[in-house]
Amino acid sequence: MITAVIFDMDDTLIAWAESDLDWAAIERAHLRGVIDYLTREGLAAPDFEHLAEVMEVRTQAAWHSADITLIAPHLGHVLVAALIECGIPAGRIDERACLRAYGWNGLPGVHAFPDAAPALRALRARGLRLGLLTNAFVPMWMRDRELADLGLSPDLFMSRVSSADVGYLKPHPAPFQRVLDGLLAAPEETVFVGDNLRADIGGARQIGMKAVLRRSADQEPPSLDGPLAPHASLTSLAELLPMLDEWEKDSKQSTVDS
Ligand SMILES: [Mg+2]
Structure with a gap:
């Protein structure tokens, strides 16, 4: 049973594509x-x-x-x-x-994806624990300011980790373990959502989590085979909760069948 969902931050919850920063x-x-x-x-x-x-x-x-x-x-x-x-x-x-x-804060042209806050609130309302794991150059207390500036309250997440605070970047298992510890969750009951195949999907799968790729609508769906293959992919975070419900139903059904 899935009890926790961990998100990557950049290009998963926060859109950088339209920014043109110097x-x-x-x-x-x-x-x-x-x-x-x-x-x-x-x-x-x-x-x-x-x-x-x-x-x-x-x-x-x-x-x-x-x-x-x-x-x-x-x-x-x-x-x-x-x-x-x-x-x-x-x-x-x-x-x-x-x-x-x-100093650190939200940058001009960078915004939270419009589907991020509603999806996070819906997952929380379902009783799921939320985590955040970012391969960032700045410590988490600085990225917390950025989250708040972008309208995503840091309090939505029970556990938030920047790789800078851990000493290792995704896909190394150490930052994944740190965020899991904060969620009091085992990898098997956790889903990771991210946009990067190597860092997010490869890292999450290696530690035993289910991995979901966030991709843009114009990106081809990924192959679902191999060590960097996600279990699923989505183009909107609104698809996540129905997807988790479907998995739950399937796992109950397979328990009944066996
Ligand atoms: Mg990312």
Whole structure:
């Protein structure tokens, strides 16, 4: 019996496709906040252009090696290392204060899929426990702000995990286990919904969950064979609850038949 549903965040609950973001400009605006904070603290703030350059190189390096190692990059750790490289004494750097100064929120053009909030509420009303697992560069407390800005209350989810807080990215089993622990759920009674075959579907299947692919209407339905094959796919989250009901009926029927 399914008792919990875990969602990926980006391109599963939140739509990025229509956004056209200048990431370099966004990053620079956030770094200005850090420089202002350091100045307020009486520290000799590093040269802005130098810090921006060091951050870019370190961020790219962290994601590049993560592709192979699945070790999750963490904005706070990268930022602290960059500040040290720029000459700020390590003992004077408060990572959490730097992240608060960096700031994080919903971005222009990014929105929650219109089917997300109604589907989440319907699943909760059915008594299912909800979780969220994101391969994110920022810790979950920062993504919580983003969820709230996008109209998806973090309180909808009993367990929310960012890979940055765990140290490993999906499809590594560690972040899946962390979110399951928060839900007090076993993998066999859990469904994972995500848009990425390797990270979401492969990772969820490997740990023993049922895996559902969220795809856009113009994407071909996936093959339902092989280690990265989902158990099902859907183009709207409104299809999820009827799908779970159907599975429940089938599993009751197969118990009766045997
Ligand atoms: Mg995703």
